[in-house]
Amino acid sequence: MTVTGDTIAAEQPEGARFAYRARTLRKQLILLALAVLLLTSLVADMMLGPARYGAGEVLAALFTPDAAPVAVRVVIWDIRLPVALMAVVVGAALAIAGAQMQTILNNPLASPFTLGISAAASFGAALALVFGIAIVPFAINYVVAVNAFLAAMAAALIIHVLSQRRGVTTETIVLLGIALVFTFNALLALLEFFASEQALGAVVFWTMGSLTKATWHKLAITTAVLALCLPVFVRRAWALTTLRLGDDKAASFGIDVRRLRLETMLLVSLLAAVPVAFVGTIGFIGLVGPHIARMIIGEDQRFFLPASALAGAAILSAASVVSKSLIPGLVFPISIVTALIGVPFFFSLILSTRRRSW
Amino acid sequence: MVSLEFVGVGVRYGRREILSGITTPPLRGGEVVAVIGPNAAGKSSLFRRIAGLTRGPGEVRVGSPTGRAPCYLPQDTAVNAVLTVHESVLLAKKQGGSWRVSDDELAAIDAVLRALAIEDLAFRSLGELSGGQRQLVSIAQTLAREPEIVLLDEPTSALDLHRQFEVLSLVRRLASERGLCVLISLHDLNQALQVADRVMVLAGGRLVALGPVAEVITPALLAEVYGIAARMERTASGAPYVVVEGSLKDAAAPRQSRAA
Numbered sequence: 226m227t228v229t230g231d232t233i234a235a236e237q238p239e240g241a242r243f244a245y246r247a248r249t250l251r252k253q254l255i256l257l258a259l260a261v262l263l264l265t266s267l268v269a270d271m272m273l274g275p276a277r278y279g280a281g282e283v284l285a286a287l288f289t290p291d292a293a294p295v296a297v298r299v300v301i302w303d304i305r306l307p308v309a310l311m312a313v314v315v316g317a318a319l320a321i322a323g324a325q326m327q328t329i330l331n332n333p334l335a336s337p338f339t340l341g342i343s344a345a346a347s348f349g350a351a352l353a354l355v356f357g358i359a360i361v362p363f364a365i366n367y368v369v370a371v372n373a374f375l376a377a378m379a380a381a382l383i384i385h386v387l388s389q390r391r392g393v394t395t396e397t398i399v400l401l402g403i404a405l406v407f408t409f410n411a412l413l414a415l416l417e418f419f420a421s422e423q424a425l426g427a428v429v430f431w432t433m434g435s436l437t438k439a440t441w442h443k444l445a446i447t448t449a450v451l452a453l454c455l456p457v458f459v460r461r462a463w464a465l466t467t468l469r470l471g472d473d474k475a476a477s478f479g480i481d482v483r484r485l486r487l488e489t490m491l492l493v494s495l496l497a498a499v500p501v502a503f504v505g506t507i508g509f510i511g512l513v514g515p516h517i518a519r520m521i522i523g524e525d526q527r528f529f530l531p532a533s534a535l536a537g538a539a540i541l542s543a544a545s546v547v548s549k550s551l552i553p554g555l556v557f558p559i560s561i562v563t564a565l566i567g568v569p570f571f572f573s574l575i576l577s578t579r580r581r582s583w
Numbered sequence: 584m585v586s587l588e589f590v591g592v593g594v595r596y597g598r599r600e601i602l603s604g605i606t607t608p609p610l611r612g613g614e615v616v617a618v619i620g621p622n623a624a625g626k627s628s629l630f631r632r633i634a635g636l637t638r639g640p641g642e643v644r645v646g647s648p649t650g651r652a653p654c655y656l657p658q659d660t661a662v663n664a665v666l667t668v669h670e671s672v673l674l675a676k677k678q679g680g681s682w683r684v685s686d687d688e689l690a691a692i693d694a695v696l697r698a699l700a701i702e703d704l705a706f707r708s709l710g711e712l713s714g715g716q717r718q719l720v721s722i723a724q725t726l727a728r729e730p731e732i733v734l735l736d737e738p739t740s741a742l743d744l745h746r747q748f749e750v751l752s753l754v755r756r757l758a759s760e761r762g763l764c765v766l767i768s769l770h771d772l773n774q775a776l777q778v779a780d781r782v783m784v785l786a787g788g789r790l791v792a793l794g795p796v797a798e799v800i801t802p803a804l805l806a807e808v809y810g811i812a813a814r815m816e817r818t819a820s821g822a823p824y825v826v827v828e829g830s831l832k833d834a835a836a837p838r839q840s841r842a843a
Contacts, residue, residue, distance in 0.1 A: 241692075241696070241702060242686065242689045242690065242693065244705070245684070245689055248706065331663075462682065463674060463678055463680065464679075466664075466670075466674055467674045467678070469662065469663075469664035470662055470671060470674065470724075471657070471659070473631070473636060473655065473657040474657060474721075474724070476634065476635070476636050477656070477657070477725075478674070478675060478678050479652055479678055479679075480678065519665050520665075523670070524666050525666060
């Protein structure tokens with residue numbers, strides 16, 4: 226044993242220190258690469274549509290709008306930019322929500338979709354679409370979104386209240402979530418059974434998810450929620466990472482595990498419910514965004530959090546590009562595309578990686 | 584001066600009483616106290632109670648000049664986190680601080696890893712480690728907290744003989760040099776005799792004895808607490824050790840003869 230004099234003395238630590246700094250730099254470069262990927266996808270997303278523009282035209286319309294042709298300027302600024310940015314913000318929000326759910330529940334299956342939050346939102350939206358029932362009577366322009374949001378929060382609340390009961394483990398919470406998925410899906414099916422043909426079409430379309438109804442207003446609300454939650458996660462980055470070492474270890478490091486889990490669950494519910502309320506059910510991002518981030522960058526939240534956000538945003542933005550380019554003139558529902566392009570990609574990542582992620 | 588004292592301390596899980604009426608004089612800094620007792624005696628529950636992970640009657644009085652909470656090393660060190668050893672020890676060091684990691688903090692982590700001779704594991708993933716390596720990393724995390732009171736729950740259970748010796752001598756030195764108050768639960772009574780100043784014996788959730796190791800660990804106590812026949816011997820240097828009477832081979836022999 227190399228213990229002499231003072232038992233734990235600092236001596237010649239250059240090697241490991243250099244290695245740590247090098248690994249940190251590598252992770253920063255990975256984040257940079259993800260950001261470049263995202264920006265490329267964002268520009269591509271704005272190039273595609275009924276009228277196709279070149280990257281130069283898009284960039285010119287964005288950075289020198291006064292010099293751009295009016296038609297291009299209007300299409301880019303009023304139609305495509307809010308939709309393209311909505312894909313980025315929703316992707317980031319869902320991936321962060323999934324990442325933190327997986328972290329606090331210590332379960333790779335946790336995501337807004339698997340915990341029943343998305344299913345509840347679909348049910349809330351269907352209540353408005355089928356029966357015109359508004360859970361709250363005001364905000365009539367946003368009745369579908371408000372219903373979806375409130376139902377999603379109710380599901381999160383149910384999960385939270387049940388999780389506070391004695392003897393409920395994180396595994397139980399995931400099982401409760403799956404039970405909620407089935408419950409809300411059954412209720413949704415019941416609504417669909419009674420729905421008129423027109424309403425049924427609207428419900429089915431809503432549950433497939435669509436970015437096309439994005440507006441600057443909806444984008445601002447979703448961004449505001451993300452901006453509200455992110456600083457809290459940034460402040461709690463060390464504590465959230467420590468949760469992955471187990472509750473006892475985290476508590477012995479002085480973390481109030483129960484409070485951290487509660488705070489995070491509430492914020493994550495908000496983060497999952499708002500995008501779903503505006504763009505419908507998009508199931509894949511919250512699960513896969515964080516998994517990809519974990520595989521390429523690990524679980525240190527200083528890197529895992531931005532990597533999840535960037536991965537989620539890039540996947541949804543890329544899915545938006547694909548949804549417009551499969552058949553010209555037709556925009557596929559985004560949820561179908563995320564699953565169809567995402568799942569094979571995800572499988573290849575899981576099967577090709579030798580690194581154990583869970 | 585660091586101190587730890589129990590006044591009527593108990594632990595209950597639902598209606599089940601795991602531990603009750605533990606009262607001791609103050610345990611002091613610089614002292615290693617071995618906590619021994621059969622399985623389910625309440626050793627881990629006592630540690631969890633001190634660390635504030637469970638509640639119960641009585642009072643745990645922690646005297647600490649810096650106000651630091653006791654640092655608990657749980658028995659179960661299995662994790663599935665995608666973190667390197669270095670990152671996991673950094674976590675122990677960095678709670679609540681900024682995202683930036685200073686050179687001093689990195690130097691402190693290196694020193695802890697070196698003290699446990701696991702610097703070569705620094706950038707290995709936690710999931711790739713053996714049980715013994717995980718236990719050493721867990722000890723590294725505990726030491727990186729720079730604690731004043733340390734609660735080590737069977738820290739050597741997965742270690743080979745050489746590593747057991749290394750870890751126990753490090754614990755002994757830290758207590759002497761830094762004035763740490765160490766509570767260490769051990770199943771190996773000879774290790775307890777070697778490393779500890781005092782021993783706390785638990786059985787059936789109650790405190791059976793507390794005192795200097797050589798005085799407390801006697802054949803009579805071992806018969807009462809563990810139900811075994813044992814005798815005390817001394818090494819050439821005069822250190823006491825326990826010899827369990829009888830032989831496992833003898834115990835197995837009648838069965839073999841019956842089978843034959």
